[in-house]
Amino acid sequence: MWPVSAMLIGALRSIVAVVAVLAGCIVIHEFGHYYVAKRCGVAVPAFAIGFGPKLVRWFRRGTEFSIRLFPIGGLVQLAGEVPQEGLFRAGETIAVELDEDGRICRLGDPADLPGALVAVLRGCDLTDRMTMTLEHDGEVRTYRVRPHARVIAGRDNTIPLVERHEQVLGKPLWQRALIIAAGPLMNFLLAGVLFSAFYLHTGLPVDQPTLGQIVPGSPAAAVGLREGDKVLSVDGHAVGTWTDLVNQIRSDRSNPPAPLTLVIERSGQTQTVTVTPRKAADGTPQLGVNPPVERNAIRSVASGFSSVWYGTVNALQMYGQVIRYHQFNDLAGPVGIADVISQEAQNGLWHVVMIAGLLSLNLGLFNLLPIPALDGGRLFFMLVEVLRGKALDPNKEGLVHLMGFALLMLFAVFITYRDVTRLF
Numbered sequence: 001m002w003p004v005s006a007m008l009i010g011a012l013r014s015i016v017a018v019v020a021v022l023a024g025c026i027v028i029h030e031f032g033h034y035y036v037a038k039r040c041g042v043a044v045p046a047f048a049i050g051f052g053p054k055l056v057r058w059f060r061r062g063t064e065f066s067i068r069l070f071p072i073g074g075l076v077q078l079a080g081e082v083p084q085e086g087l088f089r090a091g092e093t094i095a096v097e098l099d100e101d102g103r104i105c106r107l108g109d110p111a112d113l114p115g116a117l118v119a120v121l122r123g124c125d126l127t128d129r130m131t132m133t134l135e136h137d138g139e140v141r142t143y144r145v146r147p148h149a150r151v152i153a154g155r156d157n158t159i160p161l162v163e164r165h166e167q168v169l170g171k172p173l174w175q176r177a178l179i180i181a182a183g184p185l186m187n188f189l190l191a192g193v194l195f196s197a198f199y200l201h202t203g204l205p206v207d208q209p210t211l212g213q214i215v216p217g218s219p220a221a222a223v224g225l226r227e228g229d230k231v232l233s234v235d236g237h238a239v240g241t242w243t244d245l246v247n248q249i250r251s252d253r254s255n256p257p258a259p260l261t262l263v264i265e266r267s268g269q270t271q272t273v274t275v276t277p278r279k280a281a282d283g284t285p286q287l288g289v290n291p292p293v294e295r296n297a298i299r300s301v302a303s304g305f306s307s308v309w310y311g312t313v314n315a316l317q318m319y320g321q322v323i324r325y326h327q328f329n330d331l332a333g334p335v336g337i338a339d340v341i342s343q344e345a346q347n348g349l350w351h352v353v354m355i356a357g358l359l360s361l362n363l364g365l366f367n368l369l370p371i372p373a374l375d376g377g378r379l380f381f382m383l384v385e386v387l388r389g390k391a392l393d394p395n396k397e398g399l400v401h402l403m404g405f406a407l408l409m410l411f412a413v414f415i416t417y418r419d420v421t422r423l424f
Helices: 002-039 173-202 242-250 297-325 334-345 349-367 375-388 394-423
Strands: 046-060 063-077 093-098 104-108 117-125 131-136 139-152 158-161 230-234 260-266 269-275
Touching (some): 002 046, 002 173, 002 349, 093 131, 173 297, 173 349, 230 242, 334 349, 334 394
Parallel strands (some): 104 139
Antiparallel strands (some): 046 063, 093 104, 131 139, 139 158, 230 260, 260 269
């Protein structure tokens, strides 16, 4: 009975860790886009965590927030990211509802708006003039579209039509770039915070000849050495740093290792202790003592964010090796990532914190790669816009991103299949 209970607890721990880590990294990424877009005055119709059918949804400040069935991604829908005219095509039949001022306030497929005015679309300007030209019973008339008129796109989906000043395309280039870059930047920020918290909990090594945690059953434990003992000398050689202490212990190449005489200071008193090191698997003599650590908030934060920098450099080098040497077996998809998180969850909370920081760092960095459909791909098109002196055709750019998204999904399916066959 107990083994079954332990298995269930372990499985539950893994599930909670996987969902929390993936959702946390995704939410912070999408929140970056959302927050900066709202600050820049861009309407955000939808904020979703996951893909697929909506499990829960609520509305706040003009945005539909939803949690969806498959928690492996997310999206923030920005108004005017592509021209709003692209939602319609000339000659199609649509249904519209008018407000008391004769402006279009709701529109969509006639099946979704029973009782509404049904007409044929002859043209529209939903960027500058906010008008639609409709033909009804042989009469052609141009209607104004009310700001935030809702396009009914099925039972559970609506899309607002907003004026140019609330559209992404109506914003200056620097604001558009900031909105796109905000997602990865928030991932880097989260990684720095998580690394800092981890270092504050575990402590950071200090280069002092003071003993840290004593390994149970080790030579150091056998002779009564304690955490906090300060080593003054080893076999008559003075030591001033932890590095000095390690070098003195490892300088003995005899087999078996010869006893060492340590002069230590404990509670203000000097003592002499003789201890015989034990050889590790690589032949290095060891006492079984961990280095001393300190828990300092300033050092922890500095180390946490420097780890983001060094982690980024290492990840870029790894990407280069993958491309150069075709080491695609080193890549992991959602299943592989979930398996790593699950394993770390069995080792404790702080292992999950560290893996969450690493995942957030890599998520932010991956999204900055200049690949269509990723944030880096959109930033690349903005760079091209700067070099050309004018914007690319939004519809053509949107097609490129759509193709890029399709290729990424195919690649994700391939990696996922490989992860599943590797695990099972």
